[in-house]
Amino acid sequence: MKFRIITALVVATSLMACAQTNSSTIADETKEATSLTIENLTNAVVLSSEVKWEKLNPARGDASPQAGTLWGDRKGKVATGFLGKFADGFSSPPHIHNVTYRAVVISGSIHNDDPSAEKMWMKPGSFWTQPVGEAHITAAKGDENIAYVEIDHGPYLVKPTEEAFDNGERPVTIDASNVVWLSSDKAEWIAPNSGAALSFLWENENLKGLFIKLPQGFKGRINSEGDIFHAVVIQGNLAYKLPQSGETKAVDAGSYFTSSTKAKHDLITSEEVVIYGRTNGELEVM
Incomplete structure (x- = not known):
């Protein structure tokens, strides 16, 4: 019989290189991301019902x-x-x-x-x-x-x-x-006071997988920098605004949103939400 055990210490240290926070740098990057215009919109949503x-x-x-x-x-x-x-x-x-x-x-x-x-x-x-x-x-x-x-x-x-x-x-x-969550004081991909948290799960060459946790009442954005971004809602419900049409989709667990270029993903939560993300670029939760 084989026991599969991974401790919180292993998870917390596996990608600790991603967990150095610089408040002034985050503020500058947040300001730049907010004013950034995305020319090629590739955002898409697949609902669990679809x-x-x-x-x-x-x-x-x-x-x-x-x-x-x-x-x-x-x-x-x-x-x-x-x-x-x-x-x-x-x-x-x-x-x-x-x-x-x-x-x-x-x-x-x-x-x-x-x-x-x-x-x-x-x-x-x-x-x-x-x-x-x-x-x-x-x-x-x-x-x-x-x-x-x-x-x-x-x-x-x-x-x-x-x-x-x-x-x-x-x-x-x-x-x-046993999931270990990193808040904005430990993870530079999270803007201060967003209430969000990350947990890094794996990394393979330029790809990585992670959990993103958004608090109840979150109204903000995930900025994705890579040309690969796949996100699956694992827990909770959120509203996702498609930038191409302005339409808002009610996204529940088992639903999926994605982009294949640099993108902004505008989200609103009515309860705590956990998302699994796969990407080859940096993210910013703001």
Whole structure:
């Protein structure tokens, strides 16, 4: 049996280079970002109600979980983010995948571990990784069990354990209660007095993944500098204003917003919101 443990100390120190705050620098950058004009608007929103569901593993027929692609193509070779939906009481047979994936629980309770491991139920806001080639099972319990799943390249395939192998990667599990949040005094991407917080989860070359937490009553913006920005709402509800039309969208958990150029994402929250973001550039929460 394998236990997957990651301590708050590891999370807090993994990307501490991002956590040096300079108040005057933030003020200057905030002023510059506020006056910045975006010429090529690429903002887009996919609501959870617009997600198209299909069988994640068609070979299992009606016993298969459902999958809804948010971006990319999990059947192709490109990086992809999709939702996985599991029935109450679902438990997969032992299997492996041909690619490593990362995942975040959005609703319900999900277990993912060695076939012989005791159940360790992950609640919404928990994060885990599943290394390529490693035998495991996935189980779920609850009226609605949904996770966001992300791969760096596809296709995403399910294979038998007879093909299992060890490529040196080790799984990571961060329970929602163990997430370490960095506020504006520790993270330079957060403007002072915004009430927001960040938690850095992973970094791979120029890409990184993180949680963004916005407080109830937040009325502000996430500025994204990269040409890759994918954001999935994990918890809570927010209003998102599309700059192209001025239309405001009601965005709930499982919904997604994105941009492929430098962009401003105007948001209003009526409750605390947690967002998972994937980007190759810097962010500013203001």
